Amino acid sequence: MPKIEMRVNGKPISVETEAETLLVHFLRDRLGLTGTHVGCDTGQCGACTVHLNGEAVKSCTMFAVQAHGAEITTIEGLAKNGKLHPMQEAFREHHALQCGFCTPGMIMAAVDIVRRKPNADEKTIRQELEGNICRCTGYHNIVKAIASAAAGMGARS
């Protein structure tokens, strides 16, 4: 079996895994990081979004072996010292979730949007969320939360 070495939420991992293991299953089943969800399983819904070297990717459309040498961040890695990430805080503040299933992927995508487009307006945020599907909220509060977090994250840096 191929050996993979990576850092997940800052922690070094060195294990053997079947080549055909998808990254999302590796994270959930091997590492117990079940915050990353499997929704559509076809790369369209975005519930499995994680960061690979700081960039949002769909972990259901990657084999774990492809992440060899990479730095992975999952939803579990965002909060620091018990304090929510500003994006998590904004989602809570703006009630940007109902059932919560899409939320981990939404938040990982949202952090990536603000990294790339810190001044994104509402229209841009909506376009950028193209790869993340929410069946409950109608997106309105998600967009509000991201805009608010972007303002907050910008002000802090």
Next chain:
Amino acid sequence: MYTKPFSYHRPKSLEDAVALFGKSSDPRYLAGGQTLIPTMKQRLAAPSDLIDLGGLSALAFIRKSADMLMIGAGTRHAAVATSADVKSAIPALAYLAEGIGDPAVRHRGTIGGSLANNDPAADYPAAVLGLGATVKTTKRSIAADEFFTGMFETALQDGEIVTEIAFPIPEKAGYAKFPNPASRYAMVGVFVAKVKTGVRVAVTGAGPCVFRVPQMEAALAKDFSDGAIANIKVAADDLNSDLHGSREYRAHLVTVMARRAVAGA
């Protein structure tokens, strides 16, 4: 497991990759995986060996000369979309890359992978054919007009790897697509370019393979305005027809998208 078991290889060089390909019974190269992995999950593909080109950093580059833009085959869509060189040399190409899939797909998918796959509704084939680019491989250079040979078919031979795409920098170029509302693949996408050799018009999404529209090219060579092609229709006979749209609808969209591409160039 979703996919059938396979042997995974992480070659250190293109030579290693080609050698591994020659030694395997039913190998596939893996680039960004945004098409191949879903295809394998559906078991429409079940290679014996996956040869991962993702670690070959020499394939990821963007370089500009006076009249050419060279993009390494391993360059991700997001890198093309945000490159200052691409934006200044061929803004229509950066715009096209920014419209592929969604942000997460653009972080993984590569231009070489897209071209080697030649999906009938992919965006990049329209730019490569529309600009008359040259596809460089581990064996040779292939002109865009010779590269795309049919649905999911290219001139690539077994084991041959796309390494670089050389785009002539056009005087003007534009791209317009009507995306499928669900998949974001092109129902119809038209790339129009005014290059040294004349005007080129390439259509993706409408037919089984990207194709040119000589009538529009001739009209635009005389008058590069959207009005010049307003009455030129492509024949619907050979176009795709599915639950998303009839061939007549796609034929109509070709003219609409071509006009928008010209107007935006």
